[in-house]
Amino acid sequence: MPDLGKYAGAVLSAYAVSLALLAVLVLWSLWRAKRVKAALEKVEARRNGQD
Amino acid sequence: MASIWEYANPRKFMSVTDRVLPWIAGLSAIALVAGLAWGFFLTPDDYRQGSTVKIIYLHVPAALMAINGWLMMLAASLVWLVRRHHVSALAARAAAPVGAVMTVIALLTGAIWGQPMWGTWWAWDPRLTSFLILFLFYLGYIALWAAIEDGDTAADLTSVLCLVGSVFALLSRYAVNFWNQGLHQGASLSLDKEENVADVFYFPLLLCIAGFVLFFLALVLLRTRTEIRARRMRALMARERMA
Amino acid sequence: MKALLVRDLKLAVRAGGGFGLGLAFFLIVVVLVPFAVGPETALLTRIAPGILWIGALLACLLSLDRILALDREDGSLDLIATAPLPLEAAVSVKALAHWLTTGLPLVIAAPVLGVLLNLRGEGYGWLVVSLAIGTPALSVIGTFGAALTVGIKRGGLLLSLLVLPLYVPVLIFGAEVARRGAEGLSVATPLALLGAVTCGTIALLPFASAAVLRVNLR
Numbered sequence: 001m002p003d004l005g006k007y008a009g010a011v012l013s014a015y016a017v018s019l020a021l022l023a024v025l026v027l028w029s030l031w032r033a034k035r036v037k038a039a040l041e042k043v044e045a046r047r048n049g050q051d
Numbered sequence: 052m053a054s055i056w057e058y059a060n061p062r063k064f065m066s067v068t069d070r071v072l073p074w075i076a077g078l079s080a081i082a083l084v085a086g087l088a089w090g091f092f093l094t095p096d097d098y099r100q101g102s103t104v105k106i107i108y109l110h111v112p113a114a115l116m117a118i119n120g121w122l123m124m125l126a127a128s129l130v131w132l133v134r135r136h137h138v139s140a141l142a143a144r145a146a147a148p149v150g151a152v153m154t155v156i157a158l159l160t161g162a163i164w165g166q167p168m169w170g171t172w173w174a175w176d177p178r179l180t181s182f183l184i185l186f187l188f189y190l191g192y193i194a195l196w197a198a199i200e201d202g203d204t205a206a207d208l209t210s211v212l213c214l215v216g217s218v219f220a221l222l223s224r225y226a227v228n229f230w231n232q233g234l235h236q237g238a239s240l241s242l243d244k245e246e247n248v249a250d251v252f253y254f255p256l257l258l259c260i261a262g263f264v265l266f267f268l269a270l271v272l273l274r275t276r277t278e279i280r281a282r283r284m285r286a287l288m289a290r291e292r293m294a
Numbered sequence: 295m296k297a298l299l300v301r302d303l304k305l306a307v308r309a310g311g312g313f314g315l316g317l318a319f320f321l322i323v324v325v326l327v328p329f330a331v332g333p334e335t336a337l338l339t340r341i342a343p344g345i346l347w348i349g350a351l352l353a354c355l356l357s358l359d360r361i362l363a364l365d366r367e368d369g370s371l372d373l374i375a376t377a378p379l380p381l382e383a384a385v386s387v388k389a390l391a392h393w394l395t396t397g398l399p400l401v402i403a404a405p406v407l408g409v410l411l412n413l414r415g416e417g418y419g420w421l422v423v424s425l426a427i428g429t430p431a432l433s434v435i436g437t438f439g440a441a442l443t444v445g446i447k448r449g450g451l452l453l454s455l456l457v458l459p460l461y462v463p464v465l466i467f468g469a470e471v472a473r474r475g476a477e478g479l480s481v482a483t484p485l486a487l488l489g490a491v492t493c494g495t496i497a498l499l500p501f502a503s504a505a506v507l508r509v510n511l512r
Binding site for chain 3: 184187188190191194195198199204207208211212214215216219220222223226227229230
Protein backbone atom coordinates (compact mmCIF):
# COMPACT_ATOMS: atom_id res chain seq x y z
CA MET A 1 0.00 0.00 0.00
CA PRO A 2 1.56 3.31 -1.03
CA ASP A 3 1.64 6.19 1.40
CA LEU A 4 -1.13 8.50 0.30
CA GLY A 5 -0.46 11.23 2.81
CA LYS A 6 -3.13 13.63 3.86
CA TYR A 7 -5.17 13.07 0.71
CA ALA A 8 -5.72 9.37 1.36
CA GLY A 9 -9.44 9.87 1.92
CA ALA A 10 -9.93 11.69 -1.37
CA VAL A 11 -7.92 9.23 -3.46
CA LEU A 12 -9.43 6.12 -1.91
CA SER A 13 -12.98 7.43 -2.12
CA ALA A 14 -12.48 8.38 -5.78
CA TYR A 15 -11.29 4.85 -6.55
CA ALA A 16 -14.03 3.27 -4.45
CA VAL A 17 -16.82 5.30 -6.04
CA SER A 18 -15.57 4.73 -9.60
CA LEU A 19 -14.93 1.03 -9.23
CA ALA A 20 -18.27 0.55 -7.49
CA LEU A 21 -20.07 2.32 -10.32
CA LEU A 22 -18.25 0.27 -12.94
CA ALA A 23 -19.02 -2.94 -11.04
CA VAL A 24 -22.71 -2.06 -10.77
CA LEU A 25 -22.81 -1.35 -14.50
CA VAL A 26 -21.13 -4.65 -15.36
CA LEU A 27 -23.28 -6.71 -13.00
CA TRP A 28 -26.46 -5.04 -14.20
CA SER A 29 -25.53 -5.67 -17.85
CA LEU A 30 -24.61 -9.30 -17.15
CA TRP A 31 -27.78 -9.88 -15.15
CA ARG A 32 -29.93 -8.42 -17.88
CA ALA A 33 -28.08 -10.39 -20.56
CA LYS A 34 -28.70 -13.60 -18.67
CA ARG A 35 -32.35 -12.85 -18.05
CA VAL A 36 -33.11 -11.88 -21.64
CA LYS A 37 -31.22 -14.91 -22.94
CA ALA A 38 -33.20 -17.25 -20.71
CA ALA A 39 -36.49 -15.62 -21.66
CA LEU A 40 -35.67 -15.86 -25.37
CA GLU A 41 -34.74 -19.52 -25.06
CA LYS A 42 -38.08 -20.17 -23.39
CA VAL A 43 -39.96 -18.47 -26.21
CA GLU A 44 -37.91 -20.32 -28.85
CA ALA A 45 -38.54 -23.64 -27.14
CA ARG A 46 -42.25 -22.95 -27.03
CA ARG A 47 -42.19 -22.08 -30.72
CA ASN A 48 -40.23 -25.17 -31.70
CA GLY A 49 -42.62 -27.28 -29.67
CA GLN A 50 -45.52 -25.99 -31.69
CA ASP A 51 -43.95 -26.56 -35.09
CA MET B 52 -37.76 -23.92 -40.34
CA ALA B 53 -37.31 -20.21 -40.90
CA SER B 54 -34.04 -18.57 -40.00
CA ILE B 55 -33.37 -18.23 -36.33
CA TRP B 56 -32.65 -14.53 -36.62
CA GLU B 57 -35.10 -12.51 -38.56
CA TYR B 58 -32.33 -10.56 -40.17
CA ALA B 59 -29.08 -11.91 -41.53
CA ASN B 60 -27.12 -9.07 -40.07
CA PRO B 61 -27.91 -9.59 -36.40
CA ARG B 62 -27.23 -13.26 -36.86
CA LYS B 63 -23.75 -12.63 -38.15
CA PHE B 64 -23.17 -10.04 -35.46
CA MET B 65 -24.13 -12.56 -32.80
CA SER B 66 -21.82 -15.25 -34.10
CA VAL B 67 -18.87 -12.90 -34.48
CA THR B 68 -19.27 -11.23 -31.12
CA ASP B 69 -19.79 -14.58 -29.48
CA ARG B 70 -16.22 -15.43 -30.41
CA VAL B 71 -14.67 -11.98 -29.96
CA LEU B 72 -16.34 -10.80 -26.77
CA PRO B 73 -14.41 -12.99 -24.27
CA TRP B 74 -11.12 -11.77 -25.75
CA ILE B 75 -12.07 -8.13 -25.55
CA ALA B 76 -13.40 -8.54 -22.03
CA GLY B 77 -10.25 -10.38 -20.95
CA LEU B 78 -7.93 -7.80 -22.53
CA SER B 79 -9.85 -4.92 -20.99
CA ALA B 80 -9.65 -6.56 -17.56
CA ILE B 81 -5.89 -7.05 -17.93
CA ALA B 82 -5.32 -3.49 -19.15
CA LEU B 83 -7.54 -1.99 -16.47
CA VAL B 84 -6.03 -3.93 -13.59
CA ALA B 85 -2.48 -3.40 -14.81
CA GLY B 86 -2.97 0.27 -15.60
CA LEU B 87 -4.77 1.13 -12.38
CA ALA B 88 -2.36 -0.91 -10.25
CA TRP B 89 0.63 0.69 -11.98
CA GLY B 90 -0.86 4.12 -11.45
CA PHE B 91 -2.00 3.50 -7.90
CA PHE B 92 0.98 1.65 -6.45
CA LEU B 93 4.01 2.46 -8.57
CA THR B 94 3.84 6.13 -9.55
CA PRO B 95 5.20 8.93 -7.35
CA ASP B 96 3.09 11.73 -5.93
CA ASP B 97 2.97 15.00 -7.78
CA TYR B 98 4.92 17.75 -6.04
CA ARG B 99 1.93 20.09 -6.06
CA GLN B 100 -1.08 17.78 -6.00
CA GLY B 101 0.31 15.15 -3.66
CA SER B 102 -1.32 11.76 -3.96
CA THR B 103 -4.52 13.17 -5.51
CA VAL B 104 -2.73 12.97 -8.85
CA LYS B 105 -3.62 9.26 -8.80
CA ILE B 106 -7.25 10.17 -9.47
CA ILE B 107 -6.20 11.09 -13.00
CA TYR B 108 -6.11 7.40 -13.96
CA LEU B 109 -9.86 7.21 -13.51
CA HIS B 110 -10.88 10.74 -14.31
CA VAL B 111 -9.27 11.25 -17.72
CA PRO B 112 -10.22 7.87 -19.26
CA ALA B 113 -13.79 8.17 -17.98
CA ALA B 114 -14.14 11.67 -19.37
CA LEU B 115 -12.68 10.52 -22.67
CA MET B 116 -15.13 7.64 -22.92
CA ALA B 117 -18.04 9.88 -21.93
CA ILE B 118 -17.41 12.00 -25.03
CA ASN B 119 -16.42 9.12 -27.30
CA GLY B 120 -19.49 7.21 -26.16
CA TRP B 121 -21.69 10.01 -27.41
CA LEU B 122 -19.71 10.17 -30.68
CA MET B 123 -20.19 6.43 -31.10
CA MET B 124 -23.93 6.86 -30.57
CA LEU B 125 -23.93 9.64 -33.13
CA ALA B 126 -22.17 7.45 -35.68
CA ALA B 127 -24.46 4.51 -34.96
CA SER B 128 -27.53 6.76 -35.26
CA LEU B 129 -26.35 8.00 -38.63
CA VAL B 130 -25.79 4.45 -39.84
CA TRP B 131 -29.28 3.53 -38.69
CA LEU B 132 -30.87 6.54 -40.41
CA VAL B 133 -29.02 5.94 -43.68
CA ARG B 134 -28.63 2.18 -43.93
CA ARG B 135 -31.36 0.91 -41.56
CA HIS B 136 -29.21 -1.73 -39.88
CA HIS B 137 -30.99 -2.74 -36.71
CA VAL B 138 -27.76 -3.71 -34.97
CA SER B 139 -26.59 -0.14 -35.33
CA ALA B 140 -29.63 1.37 -33.63
CA LEU B 141 -29.47 -1.21 -30.86
CA ALA B 142 -25.75 -0.55 -30.34
CA ALA B 143 -26.51 3.14 -29.87
CA ARG B 144 -29.14 2.22 -27.31
CA ALA B 145 -26.72 -0.14 -25.56
CA ALA B 146 -23.99 2.49 -25.37
CA ALA B 147 -26.08 5.24 -23.76
CA PRO B 148 -26.13 3.96 -20.14
CA VAL B 149 -22.42 3.13 -20.33
CA GLY B 150 -21.65 6.63 -21.52
CA ALA B 151 -23.86 8.12 -18.83
CA VAL B 152 -22.02 6.17 -16.12
CA MET B 153 -18.69 7.35 -17.55
CA THR B 154 -19.94 10.93 -17.33
CA VAL B 155 -20.94 10.40 -13.70
CA ILE B 156 -17.53 8.90 -12.89
CA ALA B 157 -15.76 11.81 -14.53
CA LEU B 158 -17.91 14.30 -12.60
CA LEU B 159 -17.57 12.50 -9.26
CA THR B 160 -13.84 11.90 -9.43
CA GLY B 161 -13.45 15.49 -10.57
CA ALA B 162 -15.43 16.70 -7.57
CA ILE B 163 -13.44 14.53 -5.17
CA TRP B 164 -10.21 15.83 -6.68
CA GLY B 165 -11.47 19.40 -6.66
CA GLN B 166 -12.38 19.42 -2.99
CA PRO B 167 -8.80 19.34 -1.64
CA MET B 168 -7.21 21.00 -4.69
CA TRP B 169 -9.55 23.85 -5.51
CA GLY B 170 -11.20 23.95 -2.09
CA THR B 171 -14.61 23.27 -3.63
CA TRP B 172 -16.56 20.26 -4.83
CA TRP B 173 -18.02 22.12 -7.72
CA ALA B 174 -17.26 25.23 -9.70
CA TRP B 175 -19.10 26.53 -12.72
CA ASP B 176 -16.02 26.07 -14.79
CA PRO B 177 -16.77 25.64 -18.52
CA ARG B 178 -15.45 22.11 -18.64
CA LEU B 179 -17.40 20.95 -15.61
CA THR B 180 -20.55 22.66 -16.76
CA SER B 181 -20.47 21.22 -20.25
CA PHE B 182 -20.04 17.75 -18.79
CA LEU B 183 -23.08 18.26 -16.64
CA ILE B 184 -24.99 19.28 -19.77
CA LEU B 185 -23.69 16.20 -21.57
CA PHE B 186 -25.06 14.11 -18.73
CA LEU B 187 -28.48 15.74 -19.18
CA PHE B 188 -28.36 14.84 -22.87
CA TYR B 189 -27.60 11.23 -21.98
CA LEU B 190 -30.56 11.20 -19.58
CA GLY B 191 -32.95 12.59 -22.16
CA TYR B 192 -31.75 10.10 -24.78
CA ILE B 193 -32.17 7.13 -22.42
CA ALA B 194 -35.58 8.37 -21.28
CA LEU B 195 -36.82 8.69 -24.86
CA TRP B 196 -35.75 5.12 -25.64
CA ALA B 197 -37.53 3.89 -22.55
CA ALA B 198 -40.73 5.79 -23.27
CA ILE B 199 -41.53 4.39 -26.72
CA GLU B 200 -42.91 0.90 -27.17
CA ASP B 201 -42.30 0.32 -30.85
CA GLY B 202 -38.64 -0.48 -31.52
CA ASP B 203 -38.24 1.06 -34.96
CA THR B 204 -40.07 4.26 -34.04
CA ALA B 205 -37.91 4.59 -30.94
CA ALA B 206 -34.77 4.02 -33.01
CA ASP B 207 -35.79 6.71 -35.51
CA LEU B 208 -36.74 9.27 -32.90
CA THR B 209 -33.70 8.74 -30.69
CA SER B 210 -31.42 8.91 -33.72
CA VAL B 211 -32.77 12.31 -34.70
CA LEU B 212 -32.55 13.42 -31.07
CA CYS B 213 -28.93 12.28 -31.03
CA LEU B 214 -28.15 14.31 -34.15
CA VAL B 215 -29.90 17.45 -32.93
CA GLY B 216 -28.51 16.90 -29.44
CA SER B 217 -24.97 16.68 -30.78
CA VAL B 218 -25.30 20.04 -32.47
CA PHE B 219 -26.74 21.62 -29.34
CA ALA B 220 -24.20 19.95 -27.08
CA LEU B 221 -21.43 21.45 -29.19
CA LEU B 222 -23.21 24.79 -29.14
CA SER B 223 -23.58 24.58 -25.37
CA ARG B 224 -19.88 23.84 -25.04
CA TYR B 225 -19.00 27.09 -26.74
CA ALA B 226 -21.82 29.00 -25.07
CA VAL B 227 -20.60 27.85 -21.67
CA ASN B 228 -17.04 28.82 -22.55
CA PHE B 229 -18.24 32.25 -23.47
CA TRP B 230 -20.48 32.56 -20.43
CA ASN B 231 -17.81 31.77 -17.92
CA GLN B 232 -15.18 33.97 -19.48
CA GLY B 233 -17.68 36.70 -18.87
CA LEU B 234 -17.53 35.93 -15.15
CA HIS B 235 -14.00 34.85 -14.32
CA GLN B 236 -11.20 36.52 -16.19
CA GLY B 237 -8.42 33.99 -16.79
CA ALA B 238 -9.84 30.80 -15.35
CA SER B 239 -7.49 30.01 -12.48
CA LEU B 240 -9.27 26.71 -11.97
CA SER B 241 -8.52 25.33 -15.38
CA LEU B 242 -6.23 22.34 -15.20
CA ASP B 243 -3.79 21.56 -17.91
CA LYS B 244 -4.34 17.89 -18.31
CA GLU B 245 -2.44 16.22 -21.10
CA GLU B 246 0.15 18.91 -21.63
CA ASN B 247 1.52 18.91 -18.14
CA VAL B 248 1.56 15.24 -17.45
CA ALA B 249 5.09 13.90 -17.00
CA ASP B 250 6.17 10.57 -18.45
CA VAL B 251 5.87 8.74 -15.12
CA PHE B 252 2.17 9.48 -15.15
CA TYR B 253 1.74 9.34 -18.90
CA PHE B 254 2.38 5.64 -19.58
CA PRO B 255 0.12 4.17 -16.90
CA LEU B 256 -2.47 6.71 -18.01
CA LEU B 257 -2.23 5.44 -21.59
CA LEU B 258 -2.71 1.90 -20.35
CA CYS B 259 -5.76 2.96 -18.32
CA ILE B 260 -7.22 4.71 -21.36
CA ALA B 261 -6.73 1.57 -23.42
CA GLY B 262 -8.40 -0.40 -20.62
CA PHE B 263 -11.37 1.95 -20.55
CA VAL B 264 -11.76 1.83 -24.33
CA LEU B 265 -11.77 -1.98 -24.30
CA PHE B 266 -14.06 -2.00 -21.28
CA PHE B 267 -16.50 0.27 -23.06
CA LEU B 268 -16.33 -1.88 -26.18
CA ALA B 269 -16.90 -5.10 -24.27
CA LEU B 270 -19.85 -3.71 -22.34
CA VAL B 271 -21.44 -2.21 -25.44
CA LEU B 272 -21.09 -5.51 -27.31
CA LEU B 273 -22.58 -7.42 -24.41
CA ARG B 274 -25.46 -5.00 -24.09
CA THR B 275 -26.04 -4.92 -27.85
CA ARG B 276 -26.33 -8.72 -27.80
CA THR B 277 -28.92 -8.37 -25.05
CA GLU B 278 -30.84 -5.79 -27.06
CA ILE B 279 -30.78 -8.00 -30.16
CA ARG B 280 -32.14 -10.91 -28.16
CA ALA B 281 -34.81 -8.71 -26.59
CA ARG B 282 -35.84 -7.50 -30.04
CA ARG B 283 -35.97 -11.03 -31.39
CA MET B 284 -38.07 -12.04 -28.41
CA ARG B 285 -40.54 -9.22 -28.94
CA ALA B 286 -40.86 -10.17 -32.60
CA LEU B 287 -41.52 -13.82 -31.72
CA MET B 288 -44.06 -12.95 -29.07
CA ALA B 289 -45.85 -10.61 -31.43
CA ARG B 290 -46.03 -13.45 -33.94
CA GLU B 291 -47.41 -15.77 -31.28
CA ARG B 292 -50.16 -13.32 -30.50
CA MET B 293 -51.01 -13.04 -34.18
CA ALA B 294 -51.24 -16.80 -34.62
CA MET C 295 -50.41 28.23 -44.64
CA LYS C 296 -52.15 31.37 -43.56
CA ALA C 297 -55.29 29.41 -42.82
CA LEU C 298 -53.35 27.09 -40.53
CA LEU C 299 -51.84 30.03 -38.70
CA VAL C 300 -55.19 31.76 -38.27
CA ARG C 301 -56.76 28.54 -37.09
CA ASP C 302 -54.05 27.91 -34.50
CA LEU C 303 -54.27 31.47 -33.23
CA LYS C 304 -58.05 31.27 -32.94
CA LEU C 305 -57.88 27.97 -31.08
CA ALA C 306 -55.33 29.37 -28.67
CA VAL C 307 -57.28 32.52 -27.90
CA ARG C 308 -60.59 30.69 -27.47
CA ALA C 309 -61.55 29.63 -23.96
CA GLY C 310 -59.53 26.68 -22.74
CA GLY C 311 -56.89 27.27 -25.36
CA GLY C 312 -54.31 28.10 -22.77
CA PHE C 313 -53.65 31.62 -23.96
CA GLY C 314 -52.69 33.70 -20.95
CA LEU C 315 -51.76 30.66 -18.89
CA GLY C 316 -48.11 31.16 -19.75
CA LEU C 317 -48.37 34.83 -18.84
CA ALA C 318 -49.95 34.03 -15.49
CA PHE C 319 -47.23 31.46 -14.84
CA PHE C 320 -44.55 34.01 -15.69
CA LEU C 321 -46.11 36.46 -13.24
CA ILE C 322 -46.26 33.86 -10.48
CA VAL C 323 -42.63 32.81 -10.93
CA VAL C 324 -41.50 36.42 -10.70
CA VAL C 325 -43.65 36.97 -7.60
CA LEU C 326 -42.32 33.84 -5.92
CA VAL C 327 -38.63 34.63 -6.40
CA PRO C 328 -38.45 37.44 -3.79
CA PHE C 329 -40.15 35.12 -1.30
CA ALA C 330 -37.41 32.59 -1.87
CA VAL C 331 -34.33 34.83 -1.92
CA GLY C 332 -35.50 37.65 0.34
CA PRO C 333 -36.77 41.14 -0.39
CA GLU C 334 -33.36 42.83 -0.46
CA THR C 335 -33.52 45.30 -3.35
CA ALA C 336 -29.85 45.22 -4.33
CA LEU C 337 -29.87 41.44 -4.67
CA LEU C 338 -33.07 41.49 -6.73
CA THR C 339 -31.63 44.13 -9.01
CA ARG C 340 -28.61 41.95 -9.62
CA ILE C 341 -30.50 38.76 -10.43
CA ALA C 342 -33.49 40.36 -12.19
CA PRO C 343 -32.35 39.70 -15.80
CA GLY C 344 -31.64 36.06 -15.06
CA ILE C 345 -34.92 35.54 -13.20
CA LEU C 346 -36.91 37.14 -15.99
CA TRP C 347 -35.19 34.92 -18.55
CA ILE C 348 -35.75 31.74 -16.52
CA GLY C 349 -39.37 32.73 -15.95
CA ALA C 350 -39.97 33.33 -19.64
CA LEU C 351 -38.25 30.06 -20.52
CA LEU C 352 -40.37 28.04 -18.10
CA ALA C 353 -43.56 29.78 -19.18
CA CYS C 354 -42.66 28.87 -22.75
CA LEU C 355 -42.06 25.27 -21.74
CA LEU C 356 -45.44 25.05 -20.04
CA SER C 357 -47.46 25.30 -23.23
CA LEU C 358 -45.27 23.17 -25.49
CA ASP C 359 -47.27 19.97 -25.27
CA ARG C 360 -50.28 21.84 -26.60
CA ILE C 361 -48.58 22.58 -29.90
CA LEU C 362 -49.26 19.16 -31.38
CA ALA C 363 -50.96 16.95 -28.80
CA LEU C 364 -54.42 18.50 -29.18
CA ASP C 365 -54.23 18.28 -32.96
CA ARG C 366 -53.26 14.66 -32.67
CA GLU C 367 -56.20 13.88 -30.41
CA ASP C 368 -58.83 15.26 -32.76
CA GLY C 369 -57.12 13.89 -35.85
CA SER C 370 -56.36 17.20 -37.50
CA LEU C 371 -52.66 16.40 -37.35
CA ASP C 372 -53.17 13.62 -39.90
CA LEU C 373 -55.00 16.07 -42.13
CA ILE C 374 -52.14 18.56 -41.85
CA ALA C 375 -49.65 15.82 -42.69
CA THR C 376 -51.53 14.76 -45.83
CA ALA C 377 -52.23 18.33 -46.97
CA PRO C 378 -50.28 19.69 -49.96
CA LEU C 379 -48.42 22.02 -47.63
CA PRO C 380 -45.01 20.48 -46.84
CA LEU C 381 -44.78 19.27 -43.29
CA GLU C 382 -41.67 21.39 -42.71
CA ALA C 383 -43.70 24.51 -43.44
CA ALA C 384 -46.61 23.31 -41.32
CA VAL C 385 -44.27 22.74 -38.39
CA SER C 386 -42.79 26.21 -38.83
CA VAL C 387 -46.25 27.72 -38.85
CA LYS C 388 -47.08 25.82 -35.68
CA ALA C 389 -43.96 27.21 -34.04
CA LEU C 390 -44.84 30.70 -35.22
CA ALA C 391 -48.34 30.36 -33.78
CA HIS C 392 -46.85 29.21 -30.50
CA TRP C 393 -44.53 32.18 -30.44
CA LEU C 394 -47.32 34.65 -31.22
CA THR C 395 -49.52 33.29 -28.45
CA THR C 396 -46.82 32.60 -25.84
CA GLY C 397 -43.50 34.23 -26.68
CA LEU C 398 -44.73 37.61 -27.80
CA PRO C 399 -46.93 38.21 -24.72
CA LEU C 400 -43.97 37.27 -22.55
CA VAL C 401 -41.77 39.79 -24.34
CA ILE C 402 -44.35 42.49 -23.78
CA ALA C 403 -44.97 41.55 -20.15
CA ALA C 404 -41.31 41.24 -19.19
CA PRO C 405 -40.61 44.97 -18.64
CA VAL C 406 -43.68 45.25 -16.38
CA LEU C 407 -42.42 42.37 -14.28
CA GLY C 408 -38.96 43.92 -14.36
CA VAL C 409 -40.36 46.71 -12.21
CA LEU C 410 -41.30 44.15 -9.56
CA LEU C 411 -37.72 42.89 -9.47
CA ASN C 412 -36.25 46.38 -9.44
CA LEU C 413 -34.51 45.95 -12.78
CA ARG C 414 -32.04 48.73 -13.47
CA GLY C 415 -33.24 51.43 -15.87
CA GLU C 416 -30.72 50.65 -18.61
CA GLY C 417 -31.81 47.04 -18.64
CA TYR C 418 -35.36 47.31 -19.96
CA GLY C 419 -34.47 47.91 -23.57
CA TRP C 420 -31.97 45.07 -23.80
CA LEU C 421 -34.24 42.73 -21.85
CA VAL C 422 -37.00 43.22 -24.40
CA VAL C 423 -34.58 42.91 -27.31
CA SER C 424 -32.99 39.73 -25.96
CA LEU C 425 -36.36 38.13 -25.28
CA ALA C 426 -37.70 39.20 -28.66
CA ILE C 427 -34.75 37.56 -30.40
CA GLY C 428 -34.49 34.55 -28.11
CA THR C 429 -38.08 33.39 -27.63
CA PRO C 430 -38.65 32.44 -31.30
CA ALA C 431 -35.79 29.95 -30.90
CA LEU C 432 -37.48 28.61 -27.76
CA SER C 433 -40.70 28.07 -29.71
CA VAL C 434 -38.92 26.32 -32.60
CA ILE C 435 -36.90 24.06 -30.30
CA GLY C 436 -40.03 23.36 -28.30
CA THR C 437 -41.89 22.35 -31.43
CA PHE C 438 -39.14 19.83 -32.12
CA GLY C 439 -39.58 18.43 -28.61
CA ALA C 440 -43.34 18.31 -29.04
CA ALA C 441 -42.95 16.46 -32.35
CA LEU C 442 -40.65 13.93 -30.67
CA THR C 443 -43.07 13.17 -27.85
CA VAL C 444 -46.39 13.52 -29.64
CA GLY C 445 -46.96 9.76 -29.71
CA ILE C 446 -46.28 9.24 -26.01
CA LYS C 447 -49.04 9.27 -23.47
CA ARG C 448 -48.31 11.62 -20.60
CA GLY C 449 -45.18 12.80 -22.38
CA GLY C 450 -45.14 16.20 -20.68
CA LEU C 451 -42.38 15.42 -18.22
CA LEU C 452 -40.28 13.68 -20.86
CA LEU C 453 -40.78 16.69 -23.11
CA SER C 454 -39.27 18.94 -20.45
CA LEU C 455 -36.33 16.60 -19.96
CA LEU C 456 -35.63 16.58 -23.69
CA VAL C 457 -36.15 20.27 -24.36
CA LEU C 458 -34.46 21.91 -21.37
CA PRO C 459 -30.89 20.85 -22.29
CA LEU C 460 -31.54 22.15 -25.81
CA TYR C 461 -32.49 25.52 -24.30
CA VAL C 462 -29.06 25.98 -22.70
CA PRO C 463 -27.34 27.99 -25.47
CA VAL C 464 -30.32 30.31 -25.97
CA LEU C 465 -30.61 30.89 -22.23
CA ILE C 466 -26.90 31.59 -21.83
CA PHE C 467 -26.70 34.11 -24.65
CA GLY C 468 -30.10 35.68 -23.96
CA ALA C 469 -29.54 36.15 -20.25
CA GLU C 470 -26.04 37.43 -20.96
CA VAL C 471 -27.46 40.13 -23.24
CA ALA C 472 -30.01 41.13 -20.59
CA ARG C 473 -27.40 41.09 -17.81
CA ARG C 474 -24.81 43.09 -19.70
CA GLY C 475 -27.49 45.48 -20.84
CA ALA C 476 -28.61 46.08 -17.27
CA GLU C 477 -25.03 46.65 -16.14
CA GLY C 478 -24.37 49.04 -18.98
CA LEU C 479 -21.76 46.85 -20.68
CA SER C 480 -21.41 46.18 -24.38
CA VAL C 481 -23.92 43.61 -25.59
CA ALA C 482 -22.72 43.24 -29.17
CA THR C 483 -21.10 39.79 -28.89
CA PRO C 484 -23.81 37.88 -27.03
CA LEU C 485 -26.46 39.62 -29.09
CA ALA C 486 -24.84 38.50 -32.33
CA LEU C 487 -24.46 34.95 -31.03
CA LEU C 488 -28.06 34.89 -29.79
CA GLY C 489 -29.22 36.06 -33.19
CA ALA C 490 -27.10 33.42 -34.87
CA VAL C 491 -28.54 30.64 -32.69
CA THR C 492 -32.08 31.82 -33.36
CA CYS C 493 -31.58 32.09 -37.11
CA GLY C 494 -29.91 28.69 -37.22
CA THR C 495 -32.66 26.94 -35.30
CA ILE C 496 -35.42 28.60 -37.32
CA ALA C 497 -33.71 27.62 -40.57
CA LEU C 498 -32.74 24.04 -39.76
CA LEU C 499 -34.76 22.59 -36.91
CA PRO C 500 -38.13 22.44 -38.75
CA PHE C 501 -36.58 19.75 -40.97
CA ALA C 502 -35.81 17.63 -37.92
CA SER C 503 -39.25 18.33 -36.44
CA ALA C 504 -40.98 17.31 -39.66
CA ALA C 505 -38.84 14.17 -39.90
CA VAL C 506 -39.74 12.96 -36.41
CA LEU C 507 -43.36 13.93 -36.92
CA ARG C 508 -43.49 11.71 -40.01
CA VAL C 509 -42.06 8.85 -37.98
CA ASN C 510 -44.64 9.39 -35.27
CA LEU C 511 -47.52 9.50 -37.75
CA ARG C 512 -46.68 6.41 -39.76
